[in-house]
Amino acid sequence: MTGSSNLLELRALRTWFPIRTGVFQRTTGHVKAVDGVELTVHRGETLALVGESGCGKTTVGRTILRLVDSSGGSIWFDGVNLSALPVAAFHPYRRRMQIVMQDPGSALDPRATVRDSIAEGMEAFAIGAGHDERTARVAELMRKVSLDPDTMWRYPHEFSGGQRQRICIARALAVEPALLICDEATSALDVSIQAQILNLLADLQAERNLTYLFITHDLGVVRYFATRVAVMYLGRIVELGPTERIFTAPRHPYTKALLASVPSLDPARPALKPSALGDVPSPANPPPGCHYHPRCAVRLADCSRQDPPVVKFADGMCRCVLASGEVGARV
């Protein structure tokens, strides 16, 4: 264990999925779901990873947990290069990283009681001595997430969507993780229930110094909840910075387009300003040069030919040739 403030570091991380065609299933190309992602997550912060469907944000989370294999680059957790570890040596680290997914209905085994679902991780990592002690811990965890411990012998279908998401959170907490990956954890919930879950996540973070990697497409939630924001587009991070700066002074044209598409709740300002042109291209066949150039309203002639530079700033980075004109050194 190191005292560094960085809990998680992704270095040039790549996750490519082969495209196989023909009778011999030859690999004819790759879907570059994650293509050279550099990201540092600080201890105790909430880093939001935002982007539209197909941008690779979910694959980043899954690659960190080894639910899919990376194709290159490295993942450093608490100062240890996880990518270099064999499966057996990786196992103890898996305890310290947990995930809460979007659909609590399909994330829980319908034939397992809530007690068994929450205790499953404890059994896998030999936490707690025996059945009774684990049951006592399950009761404690259920109280923590505002569920009635008397309901632990019931099955998931007897709970509402919000309650099921509380079960999933209790299950993740059962193994005392340092990092919680929330993959669209509140997206399937009604707004009144979403508020309850966000408050619960905030309380847990304050109490246990948890670190969140918050994967979402909902920018309203991000602005309310995140410490920093990383914006992803077609496998690459295009902008990174502190939440308020991203929302008030975005640098990348894609970030600007995303923000313009957030519907306002102010009745005096109803109009939306759709500013990204057309659709997100397929990650199997991303456009050359800057991946965003076909949709960009301010593109230059070179954007379709040259990879955009990674411009570093004191508070983050931006992958756009226009940002290099601002203060900041070209890398």
Added chain:
Amino acid sequence: MSAPLLVVDQLAISFPAEAGRVRVVDRVGLSIAPGETLALVGESGCGKSITALAIMRLVPRPGRIETPSRISFDGRDLLSLPVTEMRSLRGGKIGMIFQEPMTSLNPVTTVGSQVLEAIVLHTKVSAGEARRRVIELFEMVGIPDPAMRVGAYPHQLSGGLKQRVMIAMAMAMRPRLLICDEPTTALDATIRAQILELIRNLAATTGTAVLIITHDFGVVNAVADRVAVMYAGQIVEEGTREELLGRPRHPYTQGLLRSIPRPEARGRRLEEIKGAVPRPGQWPAGCRFHTRCPVAFTGCYTEEPVCTRVSPTQAAWCHLVAEEARP
């Protein structure tokens, strides 16, 4: 204001349950004028989608529309209309769009021929004329390369383009009413903005009335003229967009708006609505919201609230609002 195009009055829809039939929708009333966009808002299970299905007389069995429900469209009583006439209204004078464009399109036919089918089914036109009309429609809904895209299969189009095809199909017969059930929920943010702008523009240019079903107040603010909020099978508040978003009166509407994460709330706890939406059949007596209401008082537990007008266009079904409105 012109005479309403659609009037829904005292709508009640029931489904069988263990202990007799349960009303999932009760005493719902709505009206939409030509060219107007009404948003029906509420959380999952509140009955907003089944209300839309009832207007098209598509409530699935064993669901039933109960008496004395009344639905009139363009002066005609929809609930007593013969099945054949109702069928020609659907997809004709009443167009519909659903949440999942992928499951609404036939995967083994081209999108062009699916829109063509809708036109041929409702009018007597030559094949060539119908084809020209499809290309026109694709152009109207902003599909690039319309002449080429008519030959595309659904899987070859993105989610945004598929939803545009659905809108083209719904608009094919120049409907007077367009019913959209969560039309942008499955779409990405940048695409959602494009589709909402398209719906708004179509309503403005063609004079089509729109009923949009959504759970998202951002969508409401982007397209609606008027809003009705549903909770537990009933309408609890209605008013103009400005009224409901700016001066909501019902504690449920207020709670919903406060629980949306906003930039001003950063660093503070979000206001929650405690508990969860009760299930149909387990609705509490009196005001159905009283179990979750922060300001409920004795009358709320036993008596159903009645409609209280707070402005010519805004009304709330709430005992507290009624108290305050009393002279």
